[in-house]
Amino acid sequence: MKRNGFLIGALLLVAVATAACAGQGGTASDYSGIVDSLRGAGVTIASGGEVSQEFFSGKGQAIMVNGEQVQIFEYADESAAEANAASVSADGSTVGTTMITWIATPHFYRSGKVIVLYIGDDTAVLKALETVLGAQFAGR
Numbered sequence: 001m002k003r004n005g006f007l008i009g010a011l012l013l014v015a016v017a018t019a020a021c022a023g024q025g026g027t028a029s030d031y032s033g034i035v036d037s038l039r040g041a042g043v044t045i046a047s048g049g050e051v052s053q054e055f056f057s058g059k060g061q062a063i064m065v066n067g068e069q070v071q072i073f074e075y076a077d078e079s080a081a082e083a084n085a086a087s088v089s090a091d092g093s094t095v096g097t098t099m100i101t102w103i104a105t106p107h108f109y110r111s112g113k114v115i116v117l118y119i120g121d122d123t124a125v126l127k128a129l130e131t132v133l134g135a136q137f138a139g140r
Helices: 003-019 031-040 078-085 123-133
Strands: 046-052 058-063 069-074 105-112 114-119
Touching: 003 069, 031 058, 031 069, 031 114, 031 123, 058 123, 069 078, 069 123, 078 105, 078 114, 105 123, 114 123
Parallel strands: none
Antiparallel strands: 046 058, 058 069, 069 114, 105 114
């Protein structure tokens, strides 16, 4: 009887933890965590300097992932990142009132207090981003 109670409690704890993490992307939730996690995923990382997008209010930093630019926008908290992410259309063609013609395929990810934008189609970069951040929330 005691063992069943322990097992039920353990399963309940796992279910609550899983639900709490649902929809929040991967485990990396800030700039340094993303960079560290991408390095751990086996890709080459280099700094790309500051970057800005008129439609994102977070502080933007670019990194080069296997030679491809990835933009990371970090916000003060998760709710600010979530609010900005909500303004991105499902296919990534509009953000708020801004209509965008991309030079390559856009991919938007959100995890914790960051939004990550990758414009490109390199499969190794896409795989690394999905491993670290979870599935994209918008893009093609």
